[in-house]
Amino acid sequence: MTKAELVEEVARAAELTKKDSEVIVEEVFKNIIQALNRGEKIELRGFGSFRVRQRDARRGRNPKTGAPVDIPAKRVPYFKPGKELKELINAQSGSDGFKADVFDDDDADDADDADDADKITADDADKMTAEAGAES
16 A cells, blocks of 8 residues: 555545545654654554664675675664554455454444444434533
């Protein structure tokens, strides 16, 4: 998946314009990079964690000539996938690589979702409370 495809998917899923979703994606990436530059670890529960690792200076070889080359110390970004991400990747999968019920972004059109359609969500409860308060 490219960055442009990610922007399109965010726009579709959140019902935003591509311009708005591009700003969101750019801001997320910018904040991850800034946190890593400050030496912070980023933990995204269920997805994984990003951190910076220090690589020491070392002596290497030029593959073409075989001559020794000094490789300077450097910091490199590192991603460690979380347990849930590993399980999702290695689970018995459907045609798109994921279990159908894990990433189902359809609203209430599935038979399973139809059973849950009459349940009240936290947002619904907040709306009803606000409406009741307005009527008083």
